[in-house]
Amino acid sequence: MKAFTQHRGLVGPMDRANIDTDMIIPKQFLKSIKRSGFGPNLFDELRYLDHGEPGQDCTDRPLNPDFTLNEPRYRGASILLAQKNFGCGSSREHAPWALEDYGFNVVIAPSYADIFYNNCFKNGVLPVILSEAEVDILFLELEGAEGYELDVNLVNQTVTSDSGEVFSFALDQFRKQCLLQGLDEIGLTLIQAEKIRQYEVEREKAHPWVYGAIK
């Protein structure tokens, strides 16, 4: 997995709550059996005026001028600023794959849907939680400052603006360490293989019906 320690980048805003994973990457792109290449179709239905299909070259598609991330000042944004309950709905990991492939390394929002939040960490995308008031401050500052950038530091768990404001964020230590070191979680779990086997032996004695029915 890709490691993440700190990131400085341009902030792109999406000032709405409940941005769902269908919006982030519409279903027709879920037919792919690959993990990569979803970036051109991130927010496809909001971003383009025509209907997108997988495998299509997106370079000449008509862009929706009302979609904020299409504005020239947000081109190249790598930090996405959004409102609460970001990533709700479907469990599709294609959502963080698309964000990452587009170039977003960080999302900042007041809250996330549980499955999406979890999926981000598996893909080197850091979902930062700030309070609604802090997120509102960032929206306000960004509105008035073209080229608005933020520094996001995972080690210190801080978001710092150029004016020197520092916002701290919380996250659990396991996720932090995995992301900092880019650890292979499966490899980590397999270190405990003996414990898993022991559990299975005891479980098979206690609840034998759980195993063996499906062949």
Added chain:
Amino acid sequence: MVARTLYDKLWDSHLVNENDDGSSLLYIDRHVLHEVTSPQAFEGLRIAGRAPWRLDTNIATPDHNISTERSERVAGVAGIPDEISRIQVQTLDDNCDHFGIKEFKMNEMGQGIVHVMGPELGATMPGMTVVCGDSHTATHGALACLAHGIGTSEVEHVLATQCLVSTKMKNMRVNVEGTVGLGVTPKDVVLAIIGKIGTAGGSGHAIEFSGSVFRDMSIEGRMTVCNMAIEAGARVGMVAVDEKTISYCKGREFIPKGDLWLQAVSYWQTLVSDDDAFFDIEVELHADDIIPQVTWGTSPEMVAPVTALVPRPEDQVNKELRKGVERALDYMGLEGGTPIASISVDRVFIGSCTNSRIEDMREAAHVAKGRQVAGSIKQVLIVPGSQMVKAQAEAEGLDKIFIAAGMEWREPGCSMCLAMNADKLGDGEHCASTSNRNFEGRQGKGGRTHLMSPAMAAAAAVAGHIVDVRLFLSESSSTGVEL
């Protein structure tokens, strides 16, 4: 001993290890796979040179991306016209064959929507941990399982280790007492709950549904309720074991028999929350306050009784809500103040992992029987949730009722719930849908979804607009059939 909730008990019994960093290793009993979220996981196994930890915990079937047209299905995987879809379905077959995972292939008896298939085959048993790369995995919690959706990286993790690295959720109880009235279905109950607690109301929590309404509800009804826990933000929804749970399980294909059955039952009966167990959040609703529900906006929390008016932006209590309602009404092409029961419908979809089981088919057929789809309706899709549901419905003659009413009887799959296949809405079309998400574009770009029960959707098909199904039921109440 400390009193525990059902969730606490399920968590404790699957704990392999508590790690120093506060995370835990949780053992997974049943892993359900489908074509859309598994290919990258199998590829990951191959690249790392890993094999599945064990095989008898996994079960697979294609559902999301397959055609529901009989003419396309009969030709098998090779007959899937869209090349990218064909490759995806073929890849599931190839991966299951290669790794030795039990799969119910596209046209085999047993195939169906993952969350219909698991319980009906008895692959889901009370007390299990069940995961699947699909957010509606909470459905299985109707059988007192700890069941939730996972991403593709976790699909790979479960395949390789039979475990998940997890953090314990908090406990939430939603208690609904009383008896629901005629025409009020489990879908209405869960929509009313989402309307009350909101689309993020259950985030970080495992919800247990309790009270007389759920005790009186069938297991299939409980599946409808647990299915939509995720629409209230909770990954997990559950109902405790009772006699209905035990009798539902009995005799199903993968359910134990003989002594093993007796042993299992005596354990399953312990799967209830202790009387004085602690819940971090408790929510109460009363059955008398719940009448048929319909969503009018673009989030499942944008729901109202069928007798209500579409909300007006200017009536909202704050700017954020006003903006949300405005945006939703703009997308839905609706004016605030419009009676919900007057909204015209272009298409009707009865199916999905929420509402495609035999009781849902019966509920819709009861309304459709002897009636005709309104001339203004472009299409009514009836999509049974599995091959077994389809066979049972046909044995009861329900297919003939639907066809006589002018509806289409399709092959099992996810269909227009997420519209990955050809079943989708056109731009601006309104749909009376028994599915679970009314997000923008969910059922087709520009499509406008109104979530409701199978009975309500069938009634909308007949009326040509959203209508209170109770009007239909009182007309035919002399038949003595209740929903």
